[in-house]
Amino acid sequence: MARPLQNSAHMLDRTDTPAALAPAAPAGHRLDMDGIRVRYGQATAVDGVTLSVEPGEILALLGPSGCGKTTLLRTVAGFIRPEAGRVLVDGAPIGHLPPGKRGVGIVFQSYALFPHMSAAENVAYGLEARGRPKAEVIRRVEAALAAVRMEGFAARRPRALSGGQQQRVALARALAIEPAILLLDEPFAALDRALRLDLQLEIKRIQRRFGVTAVLVTHDQDEAMSMADRMAVMRGGRVEQVDAPATVYDSPATPFVAGFVGTSNRLHGRVEAREGADYRVRLDVGASVILASPRGFAVGERVLLCARPEHLALRDATAETPESWPARLRISLPLGPALVHDVEAGATELKLHEARHGQPPAPGPVRVALLPTARPALFPAGDDA
Amino acid sequence: MHRLAPADRPLALLILALAVIALLVLVGPVLIVLLTSFTTSQALRFPPPGLTLRWYAELFDPVRSAQIHKAAGNSLLVAFCTAVLSTAMATGAALAIARSRAGWARLAEGAFLAPLVLPGIAFGLAALMFFSWLRQPPSFALLVMGHAMIAAPFALRTVGASAAGLDPALLESSASLGASPWRTFRRVVLPLIMPGVASGGFLAFISSLDNVPVSLFLSSAETDMLPIRLWGMMETSLDVRVAAASGVLVAVAFLLLLLMDRAVGLVRRMAG
């Protein structure tokens, strides 16, 4: 168990040029978090989390601030000693190892680049700390900087680099030590929105190329959606759902997940009847809809329906149907190719998302209908904690 | 001050006037000492009847001022050891305090700074009483420790300010990259807090060099200290070499200050 985590091959050596990107890299390492619990005094920050990250996969830890995602990441990194639970890499526990011996590379939210060292010195730091021969250090620093397309900036101090460039150097520094696991702690939080998407793609590309297993902590659902192979949505120290981003979006496990990942319109109602595999639900806003749900509900049970903005559509105020309900359009905003409608139905506020055709409709009375193709999530009403 | 409204001018003028007075008060006495050191008179006298460099010549005369040179050597050595020792201890304490958010850190910081408010004369007497009780005759080591007690709080203040500005993520980053604590300290922490350490060391050095009360009790025949020797010379004979020595001290300290300022922005740091 002395050296459980070093990659057998010198990945960087094989990818000296950006052209050598293409084929998927060797299989990475598997990371397991097993029943991890962390407490700060009385408060439980992480409450018995068990998660697995498959080799070469990016897992996003997504959740609001204070949900325990960063604590979990720091536990994996070895900065925090958990009260209970184990961290395993390739099945071997690493809890007894200090951060530097875990084979974990970290990109910090602030990047934590050493301000008194040049980009190259920053990248070389971990290699020198491992006592690698000088020639190898030089070669690998060059390769790592090339991999993040920062070859021309080796001599610059972090202060002379832009935020995006700093992030690339931080990534190169983390990758240069050939980590088994790459931890990314809100790596895009300090960047302009416009830069983010480019860098997200870039990091994903590099991660793929190195085949490194990665954990990404973020509170930004878009970031998690675009980066992660799977995401774990956390709340109050617990994991509410772990799934591929599309699954999380389409089939949220809880109302919280439905609300946190993507926008969710919450409609309360009661199960009127069971119709085969589907349920007929009488919504409080005054409509009756037929829905499929994997969950079982009793007739008469109060339920909560979480509909995505694209699950709903505007109808003419005069077109009364049972599955639509009356509402008032307050405003429509064009958002690129789409239109976002802000609608109120009684006390319920709704957001609708439609493709834009011509002029936006004028504010006033409308009806809102659930699209027949839509598969909104249905929860027992009590779940809405 | 171009954007001042007319109504603000009297207040601005008042502030400016007081600031000018403050500069005069700060610099005036030092100028008087420097001017006095060039006097042609036989004793310390202001205003000097004429100007000459003879007291500097006499001060540097290896025979006639041998005792001053020896005392200066002692003082410089003690001040150097004091600066190194107190700054090293203060750096450790400052890092510990900066890294801990716990309540004890605040308390400890207060305790560490306590010697600042202790009258030196009382501490000198107490230290001598204590060491005699332990049957330890005054020695170089005790003298340095005594000075270090007075100097450490000065160092702690400046190093503490630097250490507080140290991003903890840098330390974690270094640890996660596989660096040992010692390597992290040497390669990351020390370079980053170096300006604070240098400023703290400078302050500790100066405070030791100028210390009278502790030296009075803890120095011995072998550790004749410069300020005490100058004190005796001034009191009994108004020896002008005292002013010349002071002139040299100010010049050397000032030079050192400028050099260190160039290197680490010392002047700016001392304000932090």
Next chain:
Amino acid sequence: MTEQGAWRLALPLALAQAAFFLAPLLLLAATSFATDENLGSLSLAAWADVLGDAFHLQAVLNTLRLGAVTVLATLLLAVPLALLHLVAGPGLRRLILLAAILPLLTSVVVRTFAWIVILGREGVINSALLSTGAIAAPIPLLQTEHGLVLALTQIEMPLMLLPLIAALRRIDPALLDASSALGASLARTLRKVVLPMALPGLLAGCTLVFASASTAFISQSVIGGGRLAYLPMLVWQQAMVVFNWPLAAALALTLMGSVLTVAAALSMLGRRAAHA
């Protein structure tokens, strides 16, 4: 250097202070409750002599007042200079900082001589005033509290200026522009924007100046003279001339206690201001 183990870095200083600072102080404290320095037998005589004697209590008050007045005097000069530093260009800024550090570099021995020269009956100030006709006869400055405060103002000003300038440097100049753009007068800007932000530095400076001025033995005795009774002088006299060490110890502890009380009060004020 994990967060948990960081406290160990404080050990060297803590142990050194315990051995070389705290222990001597405890012996001093024990001495104050003894009949003689050999800690022969228990006695409250020294403390009765300090606390039950109007002259000694007056000396306590004098010492605290000296500290307080010096703090006010340094404030009066240091605050305008720090403000000038705030609005000055880089050259003037440097000059001000160098001037602020200069008194620290002058030996205490020679500094006191300089002040005899300045404050004496035929000194710089009296000569200047006499030559301009502002006064007809020399005014007494040396050996007065005014003179002593003036001298201490120079000696202690760095301790006020340095933290003050450090605090003011954190003020974004845009804030001052914003304040005046919002129509605030200079006085209002100073009171509402600058002062609150400078407060921590101001209080740190006050604490340092107070502690240093009220314990400045050499300046007090040489510039202040024998007509002004301050505790450090009495401590020295009892210890070194009269050899009444229990009384010297009690006076020293009284001095320390008084200064620490004021320092603690100022620090509490600072913390409250920081939270307000």
Next chain:
Amino acid sequence: MTTLSRRTLMGAALGTLGAAGLPFRAAQAAGSMTAAVYPGGWDEALRAVLAPALKQAHGVDVAFEPLFAVDQIAKARAARGVAPFDVFVLDPGPRVSGMDLKLFEPFDPARLSNRARLPAGYSDEVGAGVAAQVVGIAYNPKKVARPAGWRDLFKPEFAKHLGLTGFGTTFGTISLIEMAKSVGGSEADMEPLFTELRKILSLVPAVAQPAAMPGLFQQGQIDIMYTNTYTVTLLKSRGVDIEFAVPETGAAAFGTTMHIAKGSRNIDAAYQYIDTMISTPVQAALAAPPYSFVPVNTEVKPGADVPMKSIDDLRSFVTHDWTKINPQRPRWIDRFNREMAK
């Protein structure tokens, strides 16, 4: 806690510093010793004259520790038997304190080869006289008339130039006693002194530490002070306008004595040091300018600035019984503090 364990404790604490071969280890080898010496002129004189003579005569190296008399007593007392130096040099007041506190080794005058050159009574079982000091009034002849005696100091025209210093020093104590006598007081009754002082206090331009007096005098803050001939000669040689006035009641004199510190490990060297100090060549060199000591060796003539022809004249000077003065001094010091306080 035993001495041994305390030593062990400290040894551990100081191990790195003390044992690391740093300089300033106390020299304990045979042929070396340390002596306290008054700072300033005495320090310079003894280093220049006595140290080479001692080295030549006995092969002894001496290190000097500059300390005023009261500081020597305080330091030796605080040291509790660990002699901080081998030889004291003291005025009568501190000498009596030192005797009371048993800080001296018993002294055998017979071990001094130069004993015969000392006047009778200048060596005893605690130490030997090595110099004398003559105390009187110093004044600036360009500013004030020559005061006739101690009584004059209470007159407004003199008082407004007078610098007062308290009972902290031997010369201060002697002068104040003489001033008391001039207004009807005595060593037993200092009340008249304080009564008269109170009347002139508002005129007096300085009440100062003894050490501050020369500076105050030369900067014109004061033009009259009580001091010894030695200080007057020294200041005069440095171009200060100063003259010594022998009061009409006579100048006061006292001896400066040397003593061997209790616990000294260099007793032989200490005797040789004191013996060399009173030897004729050393006394003669010290009596000459620029040092102008008042010699105690009967073969040496006092310098021109000293108001005496030979050491025998000292008998006609006013002297004081310090065994009576010392017990009262703490009270006088306290009283002086309170009277002077505004």
